[in-house]
Amino acid sequence: MPELPEVEVICQGLQKHILGKTIEDIYCSGKQLRVPVDCQGMQRELCGQQISSLTRRAKYLLLSMKNGACLIIHLGMTGNVGIFKQGTARKKHDHICWQFDDNQEMRLNDTRRFGAVHLLPAKEAKRLKKDFFAATGPEPFARNCTASYLHKRAANRSQAVKSFIMDSRTIAGIGNIYANESLFRAAIHPAKPVSSLTESEWRRLLTIIRKTLRHAIQCGGSTISDFVNASGDGGYFQMNFQIYGKNGENCVACKETIQKTVIGGRASFFCPACQREKD
């Protein structure tokens, strides 16, 4: 489920339930996630500590404690985080539960276990966090994320524009759904070589990426207002898909039949009339 908008919605939804809470205990299922889970380290660094902030960077959640320790949580393909009352039945694939001092707990559920939880001990958290995101590109909404930057970075590269905007080193947070949706809305063929886009095309694409992400966040935000016992994923922006998964259906703009292809190993959908490969 989680690309930038979903992670942002989860982040905002969780805040009022966890900020200022003290972590008292932590449960780990023992199952491996994509990266080994440091249960003992979490006990040592987090228990008895108060949560001071929860933010998002790229598709990661960053949970910081008052003592400086930090957790970087990634949801992979199927991860979700919700707030539940302690003692209520845990679900299959609930892998980590952080128990608070108010009889609530935050649970990380992840069926496929492509997610990850990184612990940054208080002593080195600042440096480790910097290292962790050293290669991560700018946030799409950031001032330093400009059409000029993308245009320059794309120069002399043959890569498909869709793979390029999905590369987190180029720009953070865009996954398969929003890459497909943004390129359709910008009328750019997903396989177009990045170096062939003009700066004005980058300007338009960046504007549309921002608009698409913002819209998705607003949809999620309006539907999921309370994260107590949240299932989390569920439909919201899905109602607004114009191209993703619409293989064989008619384009909303011109009625042409939507095509599916594979780019960089990922399902890619496009309208052959609206998104022409050669200009």
Add this chain to the structure above:
DNA sequence: CAAGTTACCTGACGGC
């Protein structure tokens, strides 16, 4: 180097 492919894991779905 850049760009493409594969592996990680579980479950849902369609065809037979």
Add this chain to the structure above:
DNA sequence: TGCCGTCAGGTAACTT
């Protein structure tokens, strides 16, 4: 009913 292949929102380690 059930077995099998295919596919899925991400990332990083491979290979070419």
